[in-house]
Amino acid sequence: MSLGMLAAAGGGEGFEAPGQDIFWWPLFGTSGAFAVTRPALVLVISAVVIAVVLTLATRRLTVVPGKGQMLTEAGYGLVRNSIAREIIGSHDFLRFVPLLFTYFTLILLNNLFGVIPFFQYPTMGRIAFPLVLALVVFVIYHFLGIKRRGLGGYLASLIPPGLPGWIKPFVFFLELITYFITRPVTLALRLFGNMFAGHILLVLFITGGEYMLLHSHSLGLQILSIPTFGMGVVMTLFEILVEFLQAYIFTLLAALYIAGSLADEH
Amino acid sequence: MEGNIAILGYGLSAIGPGIGVGLIFAAYINGVARQPEARGMLQTIAFLGFALTEALAIFGLALSFVFR
Amino acid sequence: MQLVAPALAAAAEATTPGDPSVPILPHLGEMIFGIVVFAALYFYVAKKIVPRLEKVYAERRAAIEGNVEKAERAQAEAQAALEEYKAQLADARGEANRIREEARQQGAAILVEMREQAQAEAERITTSARATIEAERTQATAQLRAEVGRLATDLASRIVGESLHDSARQSGVVDRFLTDLERSENAGVTSR
Numbered sequence: 001m002s003l004g005m006l007a008a009a010g011g012g013e014g015f016e017a018p019g020q021d022i023f024w025w026p027l028f029g030t031s032g033a034f035a036v037t038r039p040a041l042v043l044v045i046s047a048v049v050i051a052v053v054l055t056l057a058t059r060r061l062t063v064v065p066g067k068g069q070m071l072t073e074a075g076y077g078l079v080r081n082s083i084a085r086e087i088i089g090s091h092d093f094l095r096f097v098p099l100l101f102t103y104f105t106l107i108l109l110n111n112l113f114g115v116i117p118f119f120q121y122p123t124m125g126r127i128a129f130p131l132v133l134a135l136v137v138f139v140i141y142h143f144l145g146i147k148r149r150g151l152g153g154y155l156a157s158l159i160p161p162g163l164p165g166w167i168k169p170f171v172f173f174l175e176l177i178t179y180f181i182t183r184p185v186t187l188a189l190r191l192f193g194n195m196f197a198g199h200i201l202l203v204l205f206i207t208g209g210e211y212m213l214l215h216s217h218s219l220g221l222q223i224l225s226i227p228t229f230g231m232g233v234v235m236t237l238f239e240i241l242v243e244f245l246q247a248y249i250f251t252l253l254a255a256l257y258i259a260g261s262l263a264d265e266h
Numbered sequence: 267m268e269g270n271i272a273i274l275g276y277g278l279s280a281i282g283p284g285i286g287v288g289l290i291f292a293a294y295i296n297g298v299a300r301q302p303e304a305r306g307m308l309q310t311i312a313f314l315g316f317a318l319t320e321a322l323a324i325f326g327l328a329l330s331f332v333f334r
Numbered sequence: 335m336q337l338v339a340p341a342l343a344a345a346a347e348a349t350t351p352g353d354p355s356v357p358i359l360p361h362l363g364e365m366i367f368g369i370v371v372f373a374a375l376y377f378y379v380a381k382k383i384v385p386r387l388e389k390v391y392a393e394r395r396a397a398i399e400g401n402v403e404k405a406e407r408a409q410a411e412a413q414a415a416l417e418e419y420k421a422q423l424a425d426a427r428g429e430a431n432r433i434r435e436e437a438r439q440q441g442a443a444i445l446v447e448m449r450e451q452a453q454a455e456a457e458r459i460t461t462s463a464r465a466t467i468e469a470e471r472t473q474a475t476a477q478l479r480a481e482v483g484r485l486a487t488d489l490a491s492r493i494v495g496e497s498l499h500d501s502a503r504q505s506g507v508v509d510r511f512l513t514d515l516e517r518s519e520n521a522g523v524t525s526r
Contacts (some may be wrong), residue, residue, distance in 0.1 A: 036363065037361065037363065037364055044371055047371045047374065054383045055383070061386055061390040063393050069396065073390075076387050076434075080387075080391075086306050087309075089393045098379050099376060101384060102372070102375050102376045102379045102384070106375060126357075126360075127358050127359070128361045128363065128368055129365075132368035132372060134371065186317060186324045189327065190317075190324055196357060249313070253313060256310060256314055256317075322393055332358070
């Protein structure tokens with residue numbers, strides 16, 4: 001375990017630091033490509049919760065909003081006005097608002113599930129889910145670009161205008177890598193990495209503190225467990241911030257990539 | 267001591283992007299402070315640059331998982 | 335590149351998909367789950383939630399626009415009232431000015447008239463005085479002429495009637511004439 005040495009210093013022998021395996025949690029079928037895993041279940045629950053909450057919150061909408069409606073509209077307004085309209089432009093942003101809103105709510109709730117009791121599993125800490133979400137953006141922005149300019153025109157539009165001729169192949173190659181590899185991979189991995197690392201850190205502090213308190217036989221370590229739990233609480237608050245931020249950034253970047261394919265210039 | 271040297275590689279790969287992201291947002295804040303009405307345009311550029319810069323750190327993370 | 339490819343291949347071979355040891359390799363089942371759930375949620379949101387929220391946005395905008403319109407109308411009314419008031423004020427001011435001007439003109443006219451009247455009066459008085467003086471002068475001249483003629487006749491008859499070489503008598507006649515003349519002059523003065 002890569003984190004073993006960290007924990008070995010603090011917890012003595014016998015403490016197994018949390019590693020990547022805390023994310024592998026098959027529920028039905030022990031292994032294999034089609035095992036139904038815990039994150040899959042959490043994802044389904046999150047989607048159902050989002051659907052139900054949004055349905056209830058928007059059932060009786062009034063011009064002067066109530067409390068629940070205000071909260072819903074705050075989230076919706078953030079996606080609609082600050083992200084979609086600001087970046088895609090007021091001309092055709094409405095087409096993409098449902099997509100971006102789905103991204104935002106789904107990622108936000110699944111991230112928050114990392115700290116909500118009884119779930120405590122950040123779904124996006126499994127690469128499969130962010131990868132799927134990133135692939136959807138990937139397909140959409142390429143589709144939009146090709147539909148707008150044709151395949152040749154789209155590839156030609158990757159090169160920024162006004163460059164000297166000899167540099168164009170290099171820039172084209174770089175842009176090709178950016179558009180086809182860097183963008184989807186980083187979009188997926190950013191979300192994954194943040195959730196994965198944050199969750200491991202949380203689990204490390206909590207299980208480490210628990211081990212020090214209950215399983216070590218030295219008073220010093222038992223006292224040390226208190227700041228460890230304290231750190232766990234602080235990290236939980238920090239995680240909540242990161243979870244919001246990551247949902248926002250993912251949505252923002254998705255909007256940016258879509259806007260890039262819609263814009264007239266490169 | 268036992269562990270994985272790839273983690274160190276990730277740490278190293280995070281230095282550059284860390285500085286880069288800091289520079290990008292410093293410039294962004296500067297720009298918005300000087301010209302608040304240009305916020306929308308600057309935000310687009312800043313986040314595109316941020317995404318591109320952070321890509322290096324993320325590649326480092328990915329490779330630290332691959333080479334074990 | 336020649337490093338990455340074998341490493342990836344080894345990682346892929348060594349583990350079943352979704353195995354925890356390589357967390358950046360996606361688990362196929364989870365990917366399928368993810369895409370299905372995402373698609374389902376997307377269609378639900380796109381078909382139900384967003385239209386509802388957009389409707390509220392449209393309603394709110396309409397309400398705000400309605401309010402704005404109302405406010406604009408009220409403002410226009412107030413503006414019109416203000417204009418009217420100003421116009422009335424200007425009218426009143428104009429009227430006052432006109433009246434004052436008229437009064438001044440009237441006063442001036444009266445003054446001129448009075449002056450003319452006074453001048454005419456003065457003229458009349460002067461004229462009548464002059465006429466009186468003229469008449470008296472004429473009368474006096476006529477009287478004087480008559481007197482001088484009578485006196486000359488007297489003098490001549492006296493001179494012709496007396497002897498010329500009696501100088502004493504002669505001087506006595508002249509003396510008597512002068513005295514007479516003086517006396518008659520005195521009488522003429524007193525008679526006037």
